[in-house]
Amino acid sequence: MYIYKPEEDSQNTAQICEALQLFIDQPAPKDLAPCLNCDNHIPADCSVKCSDAPSALSSDPVNHPLESKVVPLVFELTSTRLMQPCWSCEGHFNNENELWKLPQISFYSRSPVYPQLVVRHIQDLKVQKKLAYEWHVVLSDFGQSWNMSYSIEPRLNDVKEPRLGMLQQDLQSISEDMCDKLKSIAKKMMFELNP
Numbered sequence: 001m002y003i004y005k006p007e008e009d010s011q012n013t014a015q016i017c018e019a020l021q022l023f024i025d026q027p028a029p030k031d032l033a034p035c036l037n038c039d040n041h042i043p044a045d046c047s048v049k050c051s052d053a054p055s056a057l058s059s060d061p062v063n064h065p066l067e068s069k070v071v072p073l074v075f076e077l078t079s080t081r082l083m084q085p086c087w088s089c090e091g092h093f094n095n096e097n098e099l100w101k102l103p104q105i106s107f108y109s110r111s112p113v114y115p116q117l118v119v120r121h122i123q124d125l126k127v128q129k130k131l132a133y134e135w136h137v138v139l140s141d142f143g144q145s146w147n148m149s150y151s152i153e154p155r156l157n158d159v160k161e162p163r164l165g166m167l168q169q170d171l172q173s174i175s176e177d178m179c180d181k182l183k184s185i186a187k188k189m190m191f192e193l194n195p
Helices: 010-024 071-080 113-127 164-175 178-193
Strands: 083-089 099-101 104-109 134-140 149-155
Touching (some): 071 083, 071 104, 083 113, 113 134
C-alpha cells in the first residue's frame, strides 16, 4: 500500500522550526542549573556526576531520590528544560530473581517535536550498534496531569529473557551526552525543513 505524504503546511513548518530553535537555544547546565532542588549550583561541576543529583532531580528528594541507574537519563532530559521527567524506574527483579520491572523514564514535553528528537537519537544509537535491545518512545499515562506524557522504554516483543544489566547499560548509552546530541539533531531537522 502506498501512503500519501501529507500536504506541506507552512504554518505548521514555522511552528516546528520555532520549537526547534527554542530547543537549540536552551542554556547548558553549566550556565543554569537544571535540577529542581539544586541548593548549591557550581557551574564547572554541574553534570550527571554531581553527588547531589539523585535528590536534586527528584520532586520528593527525602523520600524518593532517584535510583542511580536512571540519574543520567533524567539529568539529560531535565537539562533540555523542555522535556520534564515525571516518573522513572531503573528496573528490578522480584523475589524469585525474575525481571519484574523494566527500566523506563516518563516525561512531559512542551512540544510533540521534542520526543521525535529522542526517537531519532535512539535510532542513531541503534544504527551505531550501541544498544543491546530495541528502545522506543511511546505515549504513556504516568503523568499526574492531563498533559501528554511519553515514555522511553525497551521494546522486548521477541526477547525471551532480557537481562537487566544490559538494559541498564542501554540506559547509560542513551543518556550519554544526550542533550547535546538532541540539539545537533534539532539543527539537522531545521536544515531539512529549510534547506
